[in-house]
Every structure is written in structure tokens, then in C-alpha cells.
Amino acid sequence: MRIYNRYILWLTALFMLTTVILSAYGQKRLDIYFSVYLIEYLVLTLLYVYLNPRARRVLNAVGYVLFLGFMFIVVTKVLEILLGIRIL
Amino acid sequence: MAMKFSRHPYGFLGLGLLLAGTLIGSVSYLVLASTPLTALGMSAIILGAVCLALERARPKTPPEVSAILLEAGMQNIGAIVEELGLRSKAIYLPSSMTGGRPKALIPLQATLSGLTLKTPLPNRLIARYGPGADDIGLLVTTPGSAAINMLEAKPGGTSTELEAALSSVLVGTTDLAAGVRVTMSDKRVTVEISDPSMEYENIWFYECLGSPLASILASVVAEALDQAIRVAREEHGRRKEVIELEVLG
Numbered sequence: 231m232r233i234y235n236r237y238i239l240w241l242t243a244l245f246m247l248t249t250v251i252l253s254a255y256g257q258k259r260l261d262i263y264f265s266v267y268l269i270e271y272l273v274l275t276l277l278y279v280y281l282n283p284r285a286r287r288v289l290n291a292v293g294y295v296l297f298l299g300f301m302f303i304v305v306t307k308v309l310e311i312l313l314g315i316r317i318l
Numbered sequence: 319m320a321m322k323f324s325r326h327p328y329g330f331l332g333l334g335l336l337l338a339g340t341l342i343g344s345v346s347y348l349v350l351a352s353t354p355l356t357a358l359g360m361s362a363i364i365l366g367a368v369c370l371a372l373e374r375a376r377p378k379t380p381p382e383v384s385a386i387l388l389e390a391g392m393q394n395i396g397a398i399v400e401e402l403g404l405r406s407k408a409i410y411l412p413s414s415m416t417g418g419r420p421k422a423l424i425p426l427q428a429t430l431s432g433l434t435l436k437t438p439l440p441n442r443l444i445a446r447y448g449p450g451a452d453d454i455g456l457l458v459t460t461p462g463s464a465a466i467n468m469l470e471a472k473p474g475g476t477s478t479e480l481e482a483a484l485s486s487v488l489v490g491t492t493d494l495a496a497g498v499r500v501t502m503s504d505k506r507v508t509v510e511i512s513d514p515s516m517e518y519e520n521i522w523f524y525e526c527l528g529s530p531l532a533s534i535l536a537s538v539v540a541e542a543l544d545q546a547i548r549v550a551r552e553e554h555g556r557r558k559e560v561i562e563l564e565v566l567g
Contacts, residue, residue: 232493232515234328234372241368245361253354263357267364280490283470285375292371296364 234285237278244270261303268296328376332369339363388461388530395458396523399424402456408527409455409566410462410536410547417441419463420537422527423546425455461530462537465492473542477502480542484509487534494531506550507563509535514559528552532561539563 248266257263275289306317343359346352377384408422417438423445439445445457468491473483481500488495488511496513516531527533528549540547546566553560 232496233489234376238365238369238372242365245365249354249357249361252357258353260353260356260360263353264360267357267361271364271368280485282375282468282486282491285372285490288371288375289368292364292367295367 233278233281237274237281241271241274244274261307264303265300268300271296326373328369328373332366332371332373335362335366335369337366339366391461392523392530395460395527396521398456398458399526400522404456404526406526407548408458408460410460410533410540410549411439412540412544412546413466414544415439415546416457419459420466420541421457421463422460422533422536423447423455423457424526425453427452458527460527460533460537462533462535465534466537466541468492469538473538475543477507480507480539483538483542484535487538488531492534494534505565507539507547507565509561509563511559511561513557528561531559532563535561536563539565 245267248270249263252263252266272293275286275293281289310317339359339362341359342362343356346355346359404424404426406425406427408424410422411420413420415438418441421439423439425447439447439457441457443456443458444454446454465487468487469483470486473479477500480502481498484498484500488498494515495511497511499510499512501508501510511531514531516529519529528536529552532549532552536547536549543565548564548566549561550564551560551562553562
């Protein structure tokens with residue numbers, strides 16, 4: 231359980247730090263926050279390579295869902311550029 | 319409720335974070351129009367999803383039950399070894415030498431220096447490993463024998479591959495240590511374990527087969543090198559344990 235606790239604590243600390251730094255710089259775009267969270271999540275999960283196979287499988291599933299969210303942002307941005315309208 | 323909470327800590331934490339994140343996120347986005355607070359809600363939702371996912375990955379058998387089973391198994395083997403008056407150190411054999419899973423051979427002779435087997439040992443408790451009258455030993459299943467099944471593939475024989483395999487078992491799957499470092503020299507494999515969660519006990523089982531940590535290491539190394547292994551030395555520090563394995567063969 232110690233490895234799970236460490237993983238959650240690291241993820242929480244990274245997310246918190248990101249929120250504080252980006253808000254301190256006056257960042258107003260939510261997609262930037264989401265993209266940074268996603269990168270941090272993927273990197274940290276990759277670094278915890280020794281998690282047991284079952285944990286890695288379920289964390290990969292969460293990663294796929296987050297990546298779908300990222301793809302949604304990308305598609306929205308492309309449509310905004312192509313159509314010249316603001317969607318989000 | 320308290321019992322349920324202690325049984326599903328990540329589940330409750332995940333559910334709480336999901337609910338709080340949804341509430342904070344939606345109120346911040348729709349009412350307050352605050353991006354940082356909405357991002358905070360979003361991060362809480364992600365953390366909640368991670369906690370719920372980890373809840374599904376938790377072992378089905380509680381650690382306390384595993385500890386009881388391990389102790390019962392160790393005491394049984396220890397009682398047999400003591401009753402038979404065996405004084406020699408166990409030799410950990412790879413699956414190729416036992417015809418099944420890796421096991422430990424406790425020979426009758428106290429001064430067995432090497433072991434060469436032409437055919438795999440029979441899958442019995444009392445096994446004959448040589449032509450001599452005294453070439454008999456106890457072939458027992460150890461904690462390490464079961465730990466081998468936790469690896470996805472047979473590990474390679476280099477120190478890096480061994481370190482990866484041992485970290486996967488000790489750090490990732492069983493949570494018995496915080497880190498593992500392996501160094502190899504001629505016929506010696508030295509493993510440094512940081513922050514081990516099992517304490518060494520001065521009992522005959524440990525003297526003969528090594529501590530459960532040493533047993534897991536010896537089984538994994540025996541399987542990786544495909545050679546017989548003996549626990550040569552165990553050094554116990556406050557937050558560090560050094561286990562030296564001797565490669566026989």
C-alpha cells in the first residue's frame with residue numbers, strides 16, 4: 231500500500247503546484263491546465279513502472295480516458311480555427 | 319461503517335474527491351467564473367478517478383491474512399527442519415532443476431559446497447539429489463517459490479534485469495521494500511534493500527532458509543541465472559538490509 235500512497239501523494243502535490251503556478255501567472259485557459267495535468271499524470275505513471283500489473287492496467291485505463299479528453303480539446307481547437315467560431 | 323472504510327480506503331477517498339471535484343468545478347465554472355478554482359475541481363476529479371482505479375487493483379487477500387498464512391507456513395517448515403535435526407543452509411533451485419516451480423533443498427549434509435544435477439529432482443518432500451547414501455534432502459516450497467509467479471516473464475541474468483525483476487516483486491507487488499539495488503561479482507550477488515517492511519527474527523527457519531525477503535531474492539536470482547543459489551549473508555541495518563547470495567554450480 232505504501233507505493234500507492236506515495237503515488238497519490240506525488241500526483242496531488244504535482245497538481246497542486248501546477249494550479250498554484252499557472253494561476254499565479256494569470257492563466258485563464260482551462261485547456262492548458264488540463265493538458266499539463268495529463269502530461270504530469272502520464273509521466274508519473276510511467277515513472278512508477280514497478281506498480282503491480284493490475285494497478286498499471288487500471289491506471290492505463292484512466293490515462294486513455296484523460297487522453298480522450300485531450301483529443302476533444304484538440305478537435306475543438308481545430309474546428310474553431312477552421313470554422314472561425316468560438317466553441318468553448 | 320468504520321470497518322467498511324478501513325477495507326476500502328481508496329474507494330471512499332476516490333468517491334469523496336469525485337463529488338467534491340464535481341461540486342467545486344461546476345460552481346467555479348458556472349457561478350464564480352474562476353478558472354483556477356475550476357482547474358482545482360478538475361484535478362480533484364482526476365485524483366478521485368485514480369483512487370477508484372487503485373481500489374480495484376488492491377490485493378483481494380488482506381495483508382494481515384497473508385502475514386498469518388506466511389507465519390503458519392514458516393512455523394510448519396521450521397518444525398520439520400528442527401525435528402529432523404537439519405543444520406545445513408538451504409539451496410534454492412530454479413524450476414529447471416525441480417521440474418516445476420522453484421524450490422529450496424535442505425540437504426542432510428551440512429558441508430555441501432556445490433550441486434550439479436543431471437535430471438530434475440522428483441517433486442517430493444524427501445528428494446535424492448546424488449548417488450551417495452547421504453545425498454538426500456528436504457525439498458520445500460518457500461515464500462520465494464510463490465513470489466516467482468508474480469513476475470510477468472522470466473527475468474534475465476544481468477544485474478539491471480535482476481534489479482528490475484526484484485523491484486517489481488518487492489516494491490511494486492508485495493510492497494515489502496522501498497527500493498532494491500543489485501550488484502554482481504564472480505559467483506556473488508549482493509542485494510541492498512532499502513526500508514524493508516519485514517523484520518529479521520532469530521529463529522531456526524531464518525537460519526536455515528533465510529528471511530522471507532532473502533528467500534524471495536534467492537528464488538528470483540536462481541530462476542534468472544538458472545543456477546542453484548545459497549543465502550550467504552544477511553546484514554540488518556535500521557532502514558537498510560544487505561543480502562549476499564552465493565551462486566553454486
